[in-house]
Amino acid sequence: MAVSGVLTDTQKQICDLARAFAAEHIAPHAARWDAEQRFPREVVARLGGLGFLGMLVPEDYDGLGLDMVTYLLALEEIAAADASIAVSVAVHNSLPTQMLLRHGTEAQKERFLRPMARGERLGAFALSEAEAGSDAAALRAQAVWDGTHWVLGGAKAWVSNGATADLVVTMVRTDREGDRRGARGIGAFIVPTDAPGYRPGKPENKMGLRASNTVAVTLDDVRLSPEHLLGEAGSGFIYAMEALDNGRLGVSAQACGIARAALEHARRYVTQRSQFGSPIATFEGVQFKVADMATRLAAAEALMLDAARRADAGEPATRWAAMAKLFASETAMWVTTQAVQLFGGYGYMRDYPVERLMRDAKATEIYEGTSEVQRVVIARELLSLT
Ligand code: CAA
Secondary structure (H helix, E strand, C coil), X not given: CCCHHHCCHHXXXXXXXXXHHHHHHHHHHHHXXXXXXXXXXXXXXXXXXXXXXXXXXXXXXXXXXXXHHHHHXXXXXXXXXXXXXXXXXXXXXXXXHHHHHHXXXXXXXXXXXXXXXXXXXXXXXXXXXXXXXXXXXXXXXXXXXXXXCEEEEEEEEEEECCCCCCEEEEEEECCECXXXXXXXXXXXXXXXXXXXXXXXXXXXXXXXXXXXXXXXXXXXXEXXXXXXXXXXXXXXXXXXXHHHHHHXXXXXXXXXXXXXXXXXXXXXXXXXXXXCCEEHHHCHHHHHHHHHHHHHHHHHXXXXXXXXHXXXXXXXXXXXXXXXXXXXXXXXXXXXXXXXXXXXXXXXXXXXXXXXXXXXXXXXXXXXXXXXXXXXXHHHHHCCCC
């Protein structure tokens, strides 16, 4: 990556490990997994064995205890090989593990976080519903306290890892009919996927990220003991929003990885492809495209790292995470579109990698908050509208 000159030894080692693993065990298979729409759980398990499923979890809980900068650099390496694998790893690291770390009791950390950090259990995050996407606080799934247990009912949508995870941190309403409390009436529950009544749908047939598992989930009277509630019963939406600050940084790393892969493919291709008697890299129109692709990618990486350093310094990072995601995901879409253009007719064929990158890039403008939601988050803070 462009900033390698300023990395610490630990950052370089983690990046090297991620890059080497991705080059050997992920990149060679990415096109096939995409075509077969197959989530390679075994590869994610091997990443877990190396510590990549506990990147932000302190060593006291069996994680690697990395800072945000190192985490994002590693994620970018994985995404450059296969963005689908990166989604799975990022959702697990950024969302459920972080919510458990921040808001879990010691008992919850022992029971749920520790095995997740060791890579023995995969996590997911369920916030969206069919009628509550950008307007996430409008969700309707309901938890009812029956005196001894919480009973969860309703339906969640677009849950990454939803059919492959071992547990899903799930946001459902805890307020009651007649006493609705909006964003303050939502709890975050740790839902084991083997709990009776947890029913994942069939994998969504997506444009891109086809090797990552995304499903709708029905909660059919899922009975949970009180130790499955994270923190306060009315604070789950706030916890989810905090976690999404990390999640959005993770998406920026995925987007940078996708853009970097597209730039690398394009660079190689334009030096090899000849038309009108010369390699197309000798044409100024092609050179300008490549120069712009590299410049935008470097700017996206710089913004991502700036946001990560703020998060590591304990500064409020909401706006910066939104900016990093917004800029990196739009960069990924633009860079991959240019790459397809540079490949010409070949770029449009499934036999070449750039069309997959373009399809994968599109998702980064949508999930964990659309580009429009990121603009809302940024503008609200700048204009003091919150
Ligand atoms: N950190 C901490 N608290 C936050 C916060 C943050 N980043 N953002 C908001 N909050 C708090 C607010 O301070 C407020 O708290 P109070 O009750 O104390 O005032 C509360 O949360 C409600 O906030 P808002 O009034 O701003 O809520 P809103 O309903 O107006 O929504 C929104 C704002 C930015 C549009 C938000 O709904 C949003 O981010 N929507 C997009 C949701 C999203 O990203 N979904 C992705 C789901 S995951 C996915 O894609 C798939 C997957 O598997 C990973």
